Amino acid sequence: MSIRHSLLALLQEGPRYGYQLRGEFEERTGATWPLNIGQVYTTLDRLERDALVQKDGDDGEGHVVYSVTDTGRAEVAEWFAAPVAQTNPPRNELAIKLALALTVECVNVTAVIQTQRTASIRQLQDYTRQRRAAVGTTGANSFTRGSNDTAWLLVLDSLIFATEAEIRWLDHCEGWMAQRAGVNQRAGVTSRKPGLIASDAAVIK
Amino acid sequence: MSSQVLQLAGVNRTYGAGATAVAALRNVNLTIHAGEFVAVMGPSGSGKSSLLTLSGGLDKATSGEVFVEGTPLSGLSINELARLRRRAVGYVFQDFNLVPTLTAVENVALPRELDGIPARKARRQAMDALRLVDIEQLADRFMDQMSGGQQQRVAIARAIVGQRRLILADEPTGALDSNTGDSILEVLRGRAEAGAAVVLVTHEARHAGWADRVVFLRDGRIVDEAAAQHDPAVLLTGLAH
Known part of the structure; x- marks a missing residue:
C-alpha cells in the first residue's frame, strides 16, 4: 500500500495537517488499513524532503499544515495513471x-x-x-x-x-x-x- | 430459539439398488428454524439438490425422516403431500419456472387457487406477496415483458404467497448478473428476517455469505457448518460514518 501516494492524493483537495490526513484516509477506506500517526508524519517529512509537499505554516491551533507542490501533483497523476504492479505477488x-x-x-x-x-x-x-x-x-x-x-x-x-x-x-x-x-x-x-x-x-x- | 420449520433426522437417500446403488444422502441431520437463512454448499454430486427435493416433499427418503413444521412427510399420502407443498413450502428455481401465458399476479395466485382459495382472495394474497418483493407495479405484465431479476422476484412472491414459511431456493441467482443476483439475495434475506426459513443451495461462496449458517455437503454427508460470527471488532470503524 502506498501511503506516500495516498497522502499526496488527499492533499490535492487542499492543505491538511497530519491528523486530518489520517482521518480522511481511514474514512475513505473504511479503516481497513489503519494508519498510525507516526507513519503519517514520517511520510510527510519524506515528501517534504523530496519537494512533493511543503509546509504552509500553522493553522492557528498548533497544527502544521501541508500542501502539495506542482511536482507532487505530477507524481500523484502518474500514480493514478500507472497500473498497480502485480508481478511480485505478496507472500500468501x-x-x-x-x-x-x-x-x-x-x-x-x-x-x-x-x-x-x-x-x-x-x-x-x-x-x-x-x-x-x-x-x-x-x-x-x-x-x-x-x-x-x-x-x-x-x-x-x-x-x-x-x-x-x-x-x-x-x-x-x-x-x-x-x-x-x-x-x-x-x-x-x-x-x-x-x-x-x-x-x-x-x-x- | 424460534420454532423448527424443517428437520431432517438421520436421512438417507439411495438411488438404485445392489452394485449400482448410489448414496445421494447419508445420515443427514439438519434443523432449520423460522427466521433462519441457511446456505447449502458442496461440489457437484454432493447431494445438495437431493437435500432440497427431500425437504420439499418432492422425493422420499430411503430411511430417516423429514419433518416440515413438525409433520413427518413419510406418513403422508400423495394428496396430503401435495397439499403440504402448496401450503407450507415455496420453491425458487434458477430458471424461474413461471407460466409464460399468465401475468405476474396470476402466476403468484396460481398455487392458492389450486388450493381452493377463491380467485379474488387468491389475487389479493398474490398482490400482497408481490408487494413484499417490491414488484407490485408489474403485476399485470407477462413474463416476456420482464427482466430476469423481475421474473425471479415473481418466483419468490409465488414461493411465499399464503404465508408459507419454508422457502427452498435452488441456485436462484444462477441466471442473473451480479448486481441483480445480490438484489434477489436481499429479498430472500428479508423474507428470513420476516420469519420464513430459507434454504439456499448455491455453489457461489459470495451468495452463501448472505446466510446465517452455511452447511457443507460432501459425498452426501454434512462435513462442516459455518455460523455467522457477530464480531463487532472487525472493520467496525467503517460503519461509523
Missing part, C-alpha cells in the same frame, strides 16, 4: 500452507482445505453483514451516496470478491485432488499423498 500464507500440506507426509489436506473454507465463509458472512449494514445505515444505494461512503462500500466489495476468490481456489484445489486420485487409482499409482503423483507435487511447488 494460505498458498504456502497448502503447497506444503500437499507434499508433506501425515497432513490431511482435505481437512486443511475444509478448515480454511469454513473460516473464509465466516469472513465472507461478516463482510456481507457489514456491507448490508453500511447500505442500510443511510437507506440509499451505492450510486446515490456520498463519495466517502461509496469508497467504503467499494473497499468492502473488494474484500468480498477477494475472499470469494480464495474459496473458489480452495474448491479448485479439492477438485483437482479428487481428479488426480481418480487418475492414480485407474493407473495403479501409489502416491505419498492423496490425489498426488510425484510430478504433480513438483507442479504445486
Whole structure:
C-alpha cells in the first residue's frame, strides 16, 4: 500500500495537517488499513524532503499544515495513471500452507482445505453483514451516496470478491485432488499423498 | 430459539439398488428454524439438490425422516403431500419456472387457487406477496415483458404467497448478473428476517455469505457448518460514518 501516494492524493483537495490526513484516509477506506500517526508524519517529512509537499505554516491551533507542490501533483497523476504492479505477488500464507500440506507426509489436506473454507465463509458472512449494514445505515444505494461512503462500500466489495476468490481456489484445489486420485487409482499409482503423483507435487511447488 | 420449520433426522437417500446403488444422502441431520437463512454448499454430486427435493416433499427418503413444521412427510399420502407443498413450502428455481401465458399476479395466485382459495382472495394474497418483493407495479405484465431479476422476484412472491414459511431456493441467482443476483439475495434475506426459513443451495461462496449458517455437503454427508460470527471488532470503524 502506498501511503506516500495516498497522502499526496488527499492533499490535492487542499492543505491538511497530519491528523486530518489520517482521518480522511481511514474514512475513505473504511479503516481497513489503519494508519498510525507516526507513519503519517514520517511520510510527510519524506515528501517534504523530496519537494512533493511543503509546509504552509500553522493553522492557528498548533497544527502544521501541508500542501502539495506542482511536482507532487505530477507524481500523484502518474500514480493514478500507472497500473498497480502485480508481478511480485505478496507472500500468501494460505498458498504456502497448502503447497506444503500437499507434499508433506501425515497432513490431511482435505481437512486443511475444509478448515480454511469454513473460516473464509465466516469472513465472507461478516463482510456481507457489514456491507448490508453500511447500505442500510443511510437507506440509499451505492450510486446515490456520498463519495466517502461509496469508497467504503467499494473497499468492502473488494474484500468480498477477494475472499470469494480464495474459496473458489480452495474448491479448485479439492477438485483437482479428487481428479488426480481418480487418475492414480485407474493407473495403479501409489502416491505419498492423496490425489498426488510425484510430478504433480513438483507442479504445486 | 424460534420454532423448527424443517428437520431432517438421520436421512438417507439411495438411488438404485445392489452394485449400482448410489448414496445421494447419508445420515443427514439438519434443523432449520423460522427466521433462519441457511446456505447449502458442496461440489457437484454432493447431494445438495437431493437435500432440497427431500425437504420439499418432492422425493422420499430411503430411511430417516423429514419433518416440515413438525409433520413427518413419510406418513403422508400423495394428496396430503401435495397439499403440504402448496401450503407450507415455496420453491425458487434458477430458471424461474413461471407460466409464460399468465401475468405476474396470476402466476403468484396460481398455487392458492389450486388450493381452493377463491380467485379474488387468491389475487389479493398474490398482490400482497408481490408487494413484499417490491414488484407490485408489474403485476399485470407477462413474463416476456420482464427482466430476469423481475421474473425471479415473481418466483419468490409465488414461493411465499399464503404465508408459507419454508422457502427452498435452488441456485436462484444462477441466471442473473451480479448486481441483480445480490438484489434477489436481499429479498430472500428479508423474507428470513420476516420469519420464513430459507434454504439456499448455491455453489457461489459470495451468495452463501448472505446466510446465517452455511452447511457443507460432501459425498452426501454434512462435513462442516459455518455460523455467522457477530464480531463487532472487525472493520467496525467503517460503519461509523
